Amino acid sequence: MAKIVAGVWTSHVPAIGAALDLGKTQEPYWTRVFGGYEKSKEWIAKVKPDVCIVVFNDHATAFSVDIVPTFALGCAAEFEPADEGWGPRPVPVVKGHPELAAHIAQSIIQDDFDITVVNKMEVDHGLTVPLSLMFGQPKEWPCQIIPLAVNVVLFPPPSGKRCFNLGQAIRKAVESYPDDLRVVIFGTGGMSHQISGPRAGLINSDFDRAFLESLATDPSKATSIRHIEYMREAGAEGIEMVMWLVARGALSDNVEEIHRFYTVPASNTAVGHLILEDRASAPSALAAE
Amino acid sequence: MQQPRKEYEDIPGTTVFDADQCRKGYGINMFCMSLLKAPNREAFKKDEAGYLKQYNLTPGQTEAVLKRDWNGMLREGGNIYFTAKLAATDGLSFQQVAAMMTGSTQQEYADMMLKGGRSPNGNRSKSEWANKNG
Numbered sequence: 064m065a066k067i068v069a070g071v072w073t074s075h076v077p078a079i080g081a082a083l084d085l086g087k088t089q090e091p092y093w094t095r096v097f098g099g100y101e102k103s104k105e106w107i108a109k110v111k112p113d114v115c116i117v118v119f120n121d122h123a124t125a126f127s128v129d130i131v132p133t134f135a136l137g138c139a140a141e142f143e144p145a146d147e148g149w150g151p152r153p154v155p156v157v158k159g160h161p162e163l164a165a166h167i168a169q170s171i172i173q174d175d176f177d178i179t180v181v182n183k184m185e186v187d188h189g190l191t192v193p194l195s196l197m198f199g200q201p202k203e204w205p206c207q208i209i210p211l212a213v214n215v216v217l218f219p220p221p222s223g224k225r226c227f228n229l230g231q232a233i234r235k236a237v238e239s240y241p242d243d244l245r246v247v248i249f250g251t252g253g254m255s256h257q258i259s260g261p262r263a264g265l266i267n268s269d270f271d272r273a274f275l276e277s278l279a280t281d282p283s284k285a286t287s288i289r290h291i292e293y294m295r296e297a298g299a300e301g302i303e304m305v306m307w308l309v310a311r312g313a314l315s316d317n318v319e320e321i322h323r324f325y326t327v328p329a330s331n332t333a334v335g336h337l338i339l340e341d342r343a344s345a346p347s348a349l350a351a352e
Numbered sequence: 353m354q355q356p357r358k359e360y361e362d363i364p365g366t367t368v369f370d371a372d373q374c375r376k377g378y379g380i381n382m383f384c385m386s387l388l389k390a391p392n393r394e395a396f397k398k399d400e401a402g403y404l405k406q407y408n409l410t411p412g413q414t415e416a417v418l419k420r421d422w423n424g425m426l427r428e429g430g431n432i433y434f435t436a437k438l439a440a441t442d443g444l445s446f447q448q449v450a451a452m453m454t455g456s457t458q459q460e461y462a463d464m465m466l467k468g469g470r471s472p473n474g475n476r477s478k479s480e481w482a483n484k485n486g
Contacts, residue, residue: 077446123433127385128374146388148440216433218360218370255469259432260423262365263450264461266469291359295476299366300432328465330447 065163065237065244068345069110069321070310071103072250072278072337073196075119077188078330080152083195099324099336100196106321106338107197110349112247114160114207116167116233117190118309119251120215122147124187131217132179134229137186137210138164145185154191154200160207163240167209170236176229186210193251196336215252215303223286223308230312237313238344250310254325256332257298265298266333272325274304275337279320282311315343364481365454369431377429380417383407384434393441422453 082093124145126132142157168180190210198205211233214220221229230248237246254271257263274297277285286308293302324336340349360368367373374381383404386392396403404414416424417438425435439449451461464470474480 081445123381123385123431123437124388128378128381128431128434131374146390148387148393148437216369216431217374218368257366257470258446258450259453260365260367260426261454262363262470262475263454264464264470265472265475266465267472268468270472294360294366294368295363296472299363299368327468330445331450331465333469 065114065240065242065246066344067234067237067246067248067313067341068112068349069247069338069340070250070314070318071107071193071197071247072307072310072335073193074253074329074332074334074336075189075192075251076329076332076334077147077192079334080188080192080195081149083200084153095326096329096334097196099326099334102322103197103336103338104199106349107247110247111245112206113244114163114209114246115249116209116211116246116313117193117249117251118211118213118306119189119193119249120303120306121212122187122189123216125181125184125212126214128217131214132181132212133214133221134176134178135181135184135212136164136168136178137181137184137212138168139182139184142184142186142190142208142210144191145187147187152188152191154195155203157186157190157194157204157208157210160209163237163244164209166240167233167236170239171229171232174232174235176232181212184210184212189251193249211309213306213309215306219290220302220305222290223288223305226305226308227282227286227312230309230314233309234313234315248310248313250307252303252306253297253301254304254333254335255297255301258300258331260299262299264331265301266327267297267301268325268327268333270296270301271333271335274307275323275325275335278307278311278337279318279323279339282308285311314339314341317342319348362477364475364478367426373429374431375429377413377431379407379409380413380425380428380430381434383409383417384430384437387437387441396441422449
């Protein structure tokens, strides 16, 4: 059967993608950021996931204001990197896993999560920057990717609790898939940032560090954070952190922390990163297998 | 009719993009969305006011776009992820636009970020901004 063996959380700041694409990674400003992902790249190269489910948000790329789905699962065979106005990022086409995605969709809808099924979607930096941070700049992404888009653009996004519960339903769905697949789930976005209006530039490191700690040790603290608190404390766009809770809900209580990293800033944003292995589904360290 | 109270309206310097703002700014946001296509970016650059006519903007919205009043666009119902397409069309980065919205130069803004960003202290509610400015 398929198993979710680990979770990866990371910010998806567009400037990180631009720094990579424009070859600026050796500048001191950026070595500070990319240095936090060296261990992560080695780790994921050893884990060799078959599939990564990437929880991300679309930034007015695939979804305009015509239709705004709260949760949208990418069930297509592939997803093209989008032109967000600066031209498309020079990254590989994202290959999906339509069979597992369809299975997840059927399972979670019957488990009371009324998600939207998407069969055509271009993917923006929200999805491709985390892939670049974890996999570097390969010719092809080394695994199949199932995108799960969460609305955090039009207020209100789903609650943190709802996101966490969705993650639990995804875990149940994955575990009922017959093929042996090693699945890693990504929670992306955040951490604290505000990029709109006169209050732009807000960063709250205390909030971010407490959030990371909660994910690693006691997710019930993070799931009880209300929308107003995210926006007031972590910036209007900091509310993206609800997406991290989908990925946390997809892991069991029995997790081991592999890596944690935090730095300020990347452009306008605090960068947070965490890796947890799931000891319930991967009893020994993945790298040792 | 009395409007329901929105507790997030108390956050200073922030326009929360909710369903009311979304309805108000439909034209602005769909205009910005059109700029994802390179030929549309070119057409807009050639004749900005003419191009905008197809989106039925109010005079206030049109003015905010033409003057690149980034905060004005948000008040008029624009959303930052949409107006960012206009910024991209102008060749501006997110950080350059953020600096403009805060009334700082890009250097001042970048320096603030390098020093850890804008603290939440004193920036949580409108009353704190009123005290600061009053």
